[in-house]
Amino acid sequence: MIGEVGLEEWLDAVALGDGYYYRCPKGHATLPPRDCCPECGGGLERRPLPSRGELRSYTVSNVSTPEYDDHTPLGIGIATFGPVDVTGRLPAAESGTLETGTTVRLAVEERPSDGSRVPVFRIDR
Amino acid sequence: MTPFGDHAGRTGRELFGDAARRALEDASLPADAVDELFFSAFAGELSESQSHQGPLMASAAGVSAPATRVEAACASGGAAVRQAVTAIRAGVADVVLVGGGEKLTHLSTPDATEALSLAADERWETRIGTTFPGAYALMTRAYFDRFGADRTDLAHVAVKNHANAVDNELAQYRNEITVEDVLEAPIVSEPLGLFDSCPLTDGAAALVLASDDVVRSRNLPASVAVAGVGQASDRLSLQERDSLCETPATETAAERAYAASGIGPSDVDLAEVHDCFTIAEVLAIEGLGFAENGEGYGAARDGTTTATGSIPVNLSGGLKAKGHPVGATGVAQIAELVKLLTGGHANADAVPDATVGLAHNAGGTVASAVVTVLEVVE
Incomplete structure (x- = not known):
């Protein structure tokens, strides 16, 4: 059972710097947390998430x-x-300093409207 | 189709009733000939506090038949058409009324943005702040980075589609715009601006699909046939896609529609594609095989997809200028194509010898795609 518990558990782990993703026996890597591999239906086990990532794309929105x-x-x-x-x-x-490939670290913040927690990126300087 | 635009004071059921009656009249069929109704809508719960629209819309159309709502975000209309074709091919219906509608213009921009954002992954996209302009902006930047396109290339898509809408009396925005207008408009989600985006629209559209047997036995005026339809899905969230600048659901849906119809991309004379944002038209024409990956951004600018080009795209004005009443869009694309193929459209003169039209309807960031190939049969 993953459900909301799985999301909260993942955010807890990310906040502690112990983030993870999932991998199935056939080697498919996946996130978000799920009960089975979305590619092949196989079982999933946790693997450590690298602490640094590369920005693949980004935007700054004026509507929300x-x-x-x-x-x-x-x-x-x-x-x-x-x-x-x-x-x-x-x-x-900091959007003016961003570009594709910028190194980021993953953290967790509370959403201002209701306190629900969401992933955020810190720019690695 | 009803006119697309602002229908303040009218309800979704009224709009669909209008469209359905016009479709039945065009088909020379009485309401009691309908064996099945598929109604496509996306945001009824938020926009009109209304779910369970199948029976509601059957009553609005004066139809007593099994009635089911079909929902696949912005691809709801195309998905409903595919359900109608499937029902006829399976022999469970001879006459299907398929239509869709949406009421959106009375919502505030944040509320409409929220309603439309329900088509994304709530926990891993929307909750974080991703909206559809934002998601397509992420795809746009990835496309620009990879292929070297720029905002001016995309502006030509908006300019083309506005020009096409000028003579379409059903379109929401019948004004021409310039590349400068697009580039100088306020930024919504960088690099996409206001004129890269389709508007919020009220409207409804309906089609009558009938089996060959009924067309023959009732001697119906059916000069255009559904030659093939294909649908495909992708992961809902962008973060789970291998590429941010390709749309495999479009490619697969197109492969299925081409295989079913025996028609290939080089046979298509004109297309209505899902241009919810200018980048979406570029990704669509690449996925459909009208341009190579990474080359579609030049098609509007170099004239390939304009009204006088080798494959006119969105002669109706597209979602960009005709408007995008979400659930109606996939149905309206086909209604417009039929008129373009049979000479009954203001822009039909642009494609006087056309015999094959293609509709491409996409949901979310193309997690759903439906492609329908139409062919003139007489």
Whole structure:
């Protein structure tokens, strides 16, 4: 059973610097947490997530859903950590210094509207 | 189709009733000939506090038949058409009314953004702040980085589609725009600006699909046939895709539609593709085989896909200028293609000898794609 518990457990681990992804016996790597491999249906085991990733793409948005309406411009990126990718918030103020390939570290922050936790990227300087 | 645009004060059921009655009239069929109704809608729960729209829309159309809502985000309409074709081919229905509709213009921009963002992965995208302009912006930057395209290339897509909508009386925006207008418009999610994005739209569309037997026995005016339809899926979230600048669901849906119809991309005379953002049209024409990967960005700029080009794309104005009432879009694409193929469209003169049209309808960041190939049969 993964469910909400699986997401919270993953965020706990990331916050402690012990993030992980999943791998099946056939070698397919996957994230988010799931009960079976989305590629082949096989079982999954946890593997350590590399501590640093590379920004694959990013944007700064001036529109948002109501949850972030008071927090635009909002930076969002997708970064590659070893064999998997993660979506995370980026500091919009630093967008001028970003480029594809920028090294990022994964952390966890609370969403301002409701306190739910989300992945964020720290820029590695 | 109803006109696409702002239908303040009208309900989704009224709009669909209008479109359905027009479709039945065009088909020369009474409402009681309908064996099945598929209704496509995406955001009914948030926009009109309304789910379970199948029976509601059957009543609006005056139809007493099994009625089911089909939902595949922005590809809902195409998916409903595929359900209709499947029902007829399976022999469980001879006449299917398929249509869709959406009411979006009364929502505030944040509320509409939230409604549309339901098509993304809530826990791994939306909750983090990803919206659809944001997601397509991520794809755009990846495409620019890999292939060297720029905002001016994309601006030509918006300019083309607005030009095509000028004479389309059903389109939401019938004004021409310039490349400068696109480049100078406010940025929504960099590098995408306001004029790279389709609008929020109210509207409905409907089609009547009938089996060969019924067309013959009732001597119906059916000069265009569905030659083949294909659908495919991809992982819902962008972070799980191997590439941010290719859309394998489009490629697979197209392969299936081409195989089913015996028609290839070089046989297609015109196409309506899912240009929710300018980059989406580029990715679509590459996935459909009208351009090589990494080369589609030049097609509007060099004239290949304009009204006078070798393969006109979005002669209706596309989602960009005709409008995008989400659940109606995939159905409207086919309604417009039929009119373009049969001379009944304001822009039909651009394709006087066309016999094959293709509709491409995509959901989310193309986690769902439906491709339908139409052919003139008489």
